[in-house]
Amino acid sequence: xxRTPWWVRIPVLFFIIFGLMEYFVDSGDKPAIIEYPxxxxxxxxxxxxxxxxxxxxxxxxxxxxxxxxxxAQERYLAAKDKKIEFKWLNSLxxxxxxxxxxxxxxxxxxxxxxxxxxxxxxxxxxxWVYLFYVTIIFGVVYLIRFHIVGDYDQELEYxxxxxxxxxxIEEYKKTAKNxxxxxxxxxxxxxxxxxxxxxxxxxNCVVCHMADGGGGIGPNLTDEYWILGGGxxxxxQTISEGGRDGKGMVAWKNSLKPLEMAQxxxxxLQFQGTxxxxxxxxxxxIWIDPDAPxxxxxxxEEAPGEQAKDSTIxxxx
Numbered sequence: 001x002x003r004t005p006w007w008v009r010i011p012v013l014f015f016i017i018f019g020l021m022e023y024f025v026d027s028g029d030k031p032a033i034i035e036y037p038x039x040x041x042x043x044x045x046x047x048x049x050x051x052x053x054x055x056x057x058x059x060x061x062x063x064x065x066x067x068x069x070x071x072a073q074e075r076y077l078a079a080k081d082k083k084i085e086f087k088w089l090n091s092l093x094x095x096x097x098x099x100x101x102x103x104x105x106x107x108x109x110x111x112x113x114x115x116x117x118x119x120x121x122x123x124x125x126x127x128w129v130y131l132f133y134v135t136i137i138f139g140v141v142y143l144i145r146f147h148i149v150g151d152y153d154q155e156l157e158y159x160x161x162x163x164x165x166x167x168x169i170e171e172y173k174k175t176a177k178n179x180x181x182x183x184x185x186x187x188x189x190x191x192x193x194x195x196x197x198x199x200x201x202x203x204n205c206v207v208c209h210m211a212d213g214g215g216g217i218g219p220n221l222t223d224e225y226w227i228l229g230g231g232x233x234x235x236x237q238t239i240s241e242g243g244r245d246g247k248g249m250v251a252w253k254n255s256l257k258p259l260e261m262a263q264x265x266x267x268x269l270q271f272q273g274t275x276x277x278x279x280x281x282x283x284x285x286i287w288i289d290p291d292a293p294x295x296x297x298x299x300x301e302e303a304p305g306e307q308a309k310d311s312t313i314x315x316x317x
Contacts (some may be wrong), residue, residue, distance in 0.1 A: 197267030214276025227284035
């Protein structure tokens with residue numbers, strides 16, 4: 001350590017302590033030094049202590065140096081100035097390069113002479129030779145695997161990577177609710193989602209559909225009749241794109257996030273089968289879920305063709 005300059009020791013020790021602090025302090029997604037301002041004071045104290053230690057050690061070294069005899073001072077300075085030699089590293093370098101020392105260059109000198117420039121018959125470095133052999137082995141394995149056996153090709157590898165990426169995307173969408181759309185939306189049943197949907201419905205939909213979903217300006221949400229189709233996908237589509245031109249509610253896709261539309265659509269479906277205080281007369285046609293087990297071919301044929309969308313489920317301002 002005494003042969004290492006102070007301007008190297010202090011930063012190295014400082015960043016080691018800083019890294020240990022960041023590793024052991026749980027600060028979530030943010031660095032601990034940003035999440036907890038007290039750590040900034042801590043690192044400042046660490047820096048001051050490291051500087052103080054260096055000053056104290058330097059002072060002690062000077063005092064001890066003055067107590068030495070002139071001969072001892074010379075030996076101390078010589079030992080301090082002695083460079084660190086990595087013999088094993090030098091030995092490894094020589095083995096990897098097979099280079100000759102300058103004193104032995106006469107053994108491999110050639111007769112070629114170009115304006116006083118002589119040529120040495122050095123061998124190729126062993127590391128380069130071994131790497132060349134590895135490339136030959138790799139080339140043979142590659143040739144057999146892909147051109148003779150036909151294990152797989154780039155097209156198959158691409159298809160596998162795309163399939164794996166699609167699976168990763170689907171898994172991500174399950175946790176990223178705000179990426180939901182009309183094709184992927186599902187009924188939300190968690191209490192937190194339904195509570196959020198109730199708040200959105202109360203703030204925007206009650207004026208047209210009443211608090212109990214019985215209907216007013218907008219249609220009744222408690223019966224089995226739908227103007228543009230029922231079910232979570234149709235309800236979500238209607239909230240997003242709006243109802244019938246000139247008759248239904250406005251599109252809410254610019255005001256509500258996809259998750260919020262899914263939440264309020266799930267809450268609206270909770271009205272099905274309830275009994276409102278003043279129910280509005282049915283509008284539209286009876287909607288039958290084509291994916292329901294009890295849906296028969298006869299029921300599906302009787303269901304109206306206009307089931308792709310639901311218009312005035314929520315006639316919001």
